[in-house]
Amino acid sequence: MRYSKFFLPTTKETPAEAEVISHQLLLRAGCIRKLTSGLYTYLPLGLMALQKVAAIVREEMNRAEAQELLMPMVQPADLWQESGRWKKYGPELLRFKDRHGRDYCLGPTHEEVITDIARRELQSYRQLPVNLYQIQTKFRDEIRPRFGLMRGREFVMKDAYSFDVDDEGASKSYEIMKNSYQRIFQRCGLSFRAVEADTGSIGGSYSHEFMVLADTGEDTLVICNDCDYAANVEKAAVVLPESGEKPGDPAPLHRVETPGMKKVDRVAEFLGVTPVDIIKTMVFLADGEPVAALVRGDRQVQEVKLKNLLGVSEVEPIADDEVWKLAKLPVGYMGPVEISIRLVADQEVMCMRNAVAGANEKGMHLTGVNPGRDFSPEQVGDLRQITPEDGCPVCGGKLSLTEGIEVGHIFKLGTNYSEALHATYQNKNGVDKPFVMGCYGIGVSRVVAAAIEQNHDANGIIFPLPLAPFQVLVLNLGLKNETISAAAEQLYSELRALGVEVLLDDRDERPGSKFKDADLIGIPYRATVGKTYEKEGMVELRLRVSGETVLLPFTEAADKIAAMIHEELRQLQDVKR
């Protein structure tokens, strides 16, 4: 491709609307343009990167013997009513009526449609297992679309669905997909981790997220330094150290005045204790009902864990100024003793002795609070966010936290959908059994954004080679110099003849502007043909990722560059994680 003819509108200014770096750089590098909130056009450069991801995903899915199909984007309501999600899904499911007044939605995911296909086309255990996938545009009506391709409304997704005869088969299908995902993200040239994850609104019993590691990630991961364990903090189980007796004897309950002391730290200081001695009471709305959750004073409530313990579909914190209105409790002085609303507690709280807690009266706290004697939560469980000080739940080893961007999510669904839709096969004995299902998603467009979040510098994008729209950018720095121009054209032709994907910058622009655009659009290899060629017959090859520069004799340049690219891609294909 010739840059002079390529539709690649780069910009110098950082767009005000873009909060995250991938969004900024995708706009500046002419990869995407906003149509309206959460809707983006992929310009040619951005689409090329997207197609690179899609091609890798397709190859690896086919290698794993999944079969590609393509389901409609527009889905009839009746299937969603059968599964029960027409009511449950919430406003992210965009619903509308057709010209005949029938209800439809734009597919955010396709469990219903694929289960409908399975129940009609798969009759016998002999036809199983089957894994069917598609690469398709999805729509979720996000309340606040943001971050460009990271959280858009329309996005490209690969979604696969496996059908097995039993749980053992489903586990096998799950493992095949887990390995396939490892290969996919490996081949994309990304640094990533598979982590145990919450199953969320899809449902199911077991799931892993694939996280691209990046400081700017929305998710926090906990990784064990000593074993393979890795999990989303939403999911990471806290294991309490085994303890014998509680220390000391229970003291009597005392009311103490703590005027203006609303924060844990101030209460602790005022009463001469530490946050470890305080029971923190937080109020949430769980499916619209207020619930009080207890954690130790130095801990944070993990809302996803709370949601799962309560068995509700949505948990949200209540703003301070709403607490009184909704729960009739005084913010800063709430506590578990004689509390008027539903009460749940983190497991750790139940081991505390002679704790401090709010007295549910403004300016008052209680000391000598003892679980069991003074209050009994309706439910007790693992409610708090894990910390690096906690031990690994598997091996007890040292944990560390890191940030990540979710790009893939695989689920063991079990029989949730097949039972709801009466999707069955006949087993060997002629008995109808529900399919045991799994589902497996990759945010294809999100991978592009995540790759940039992980790989960029102050000057622009640094595309990993396997996702790069072009592998090599040839700069012609002597457009009016016949010798230089002829050499640049020759290098361009030679590389293309070797199967290399090349962009030739043949624009009538100053070298400085060409270098700036080169850095911005992030093509991995930059080959400059300029004065050094004219004087010494050398091409300057620069690696975008390291800034490393080597001089190559012109006659060898194409072969050497092609060999380097070939070797880099081979290594990503070969190494197995």
Added chain:
Amino acid sequence: MRYSKFFLPTTKETPAEAEVISHQLLLRAGCIRKLTSGLYTYLPLGLMALQKVAAIVREEMNRAEAQELLMPMVQPADLWQESGRWKKYGPELLRFKDRHGRDYCLGPTHEEVITDIARRELQSYRQLPVNLYQIQTKFRDEIRPRFGLMRGREFVMKDAYSFDVDDEGASKSYEIMKNSYQRIFQRCGLSFRAVEADTGSIGGSYSHEFMVLADTGEDTLVICNDCDYAANVEKAAVVLPESGEKPGDPAPLHRVETPGMKKVDRVAEFLGVTPVDIIKTMVFLADGEPVAALVRGDRQVQEVKLKNLLGVSEVEPIADDEVWKLAKLPVGYMGPVEISIRLVADQEVMCMRNAVAGANEKGMHLTGVNPGRDFSPEQVGDLRQITPEDGCPVCGGKLSLTEGIEVGHIFKLGTNYSEALHATYQNKNGVDKPFVMGCYGIGVSRVVAAAIEQNHDANGIIFPLPLAPFQVLVLNLGLKNETISAAAEQLYSELRALGVEVLLDDRDERPGSKFKDADLIGIPYRATVGKTYEKEGMVELRLRVSGETVLLPFTEAADKIAAMIHEELRQLQDVKR
């Protein structure tokens, strides 16, 4: 791919819902499944054919230096309001509100979005010409979706848009696309014609349709046997033979009783004339208003021509029992003399002398009717459908009619959209000028259906090689015979190693059933390994299209088959129309 593991649910029964052959065969051959009215899932076999078409389209668009991008499917109403199509488009445009109550539609086409991109990103004549395209899922809320992939609601389309500085440039872009389309359908292995066409709701000044020739086509084409002329009958101009004086003298107007004579033939017989002597009066609703159109008694009104002459956006015939209600005219006895509603006439009618026409009174006709003297239409023009008896409008040569299926449509749009959206570039003199645009569509999914309408027999699909999901089907007819099975497996491996796309029928089924499925799914080459191999070391190769069978020595089979495929594809690539 092994058939035993391939998700390919074929059926013996012809589905009752399917009216046309492509729909029947796509269902029976396990290519598609209906989700609900006008919405289909492409199963793996069908998707493979779709992807073959898409790949050819993409290659040829890139060869023509069009650049691929991807626009959102969901489009905001405001752009459609700017172009004026939010009101004009009618109920095929599916409209809905998002969670914030903002108006959107599902894109049936993308003129507005692309023009918005152009006005923001293309500032100077130096950036032109540009041709941008996408391959994408579109939605049209058809009132009566039918014929499977032929007229679905959701479908895959390639749409391209060109931007030029002037009409001359736009004509060049148009010609490039016209050639590109010739190459595309040629490479698809289809018999087709490019014909002059009506521009319809897209607007614009000039257009061609690409028609796959098939007896079952919805469109009728007129083709000159003596020159290059070809047109849709909707568009094909009727040229009247030059005549001198009208024959004979005008007779006086007479009222005659014609009780119960409503049809042209009966009136003619009764009055001793021929249909050529009768003026036929037809009533239509044109944008809601009744209009009477006159043609000679042996002619048909061409509604698209009528619509264009009237300059309205919709013309529909009025049912007999509605005519009185809407136009106060008696069906069967309508005529132009003293008619109470708007009147237009085909040019030929104006040359008639002493004609017969209805008297606008039940049971009565007029004789001696003379245009000009007895009635004066508001508009006169070419209103009737062309016939094989008419001469070619270009060379006067002999015409023939044939049926076709529209698979592509290219338009010279001019400045309609760029003016409506104020989309301009700066010319050499610094003056802002509107882009001169063209748009170019291919119904990618429709091509698959049209290919089948054109290529099938009583036993099933006959895929043209370039669109075939697999090029070769290897039948293992001795699943329990080690010699035969080993040979079938070897042939399968050898063909794959040669880059051939192969399906190996390794199912535990009777030969008869395998042959039936082979014919049904229409893979072009079928290689049978069975008894003939065991006895004589021969593979039986059968061409699906001709039924021709040859025996190949096993040791040469893979090479020979690969060579035949290679040669067939090469020929399609080479020959230029």
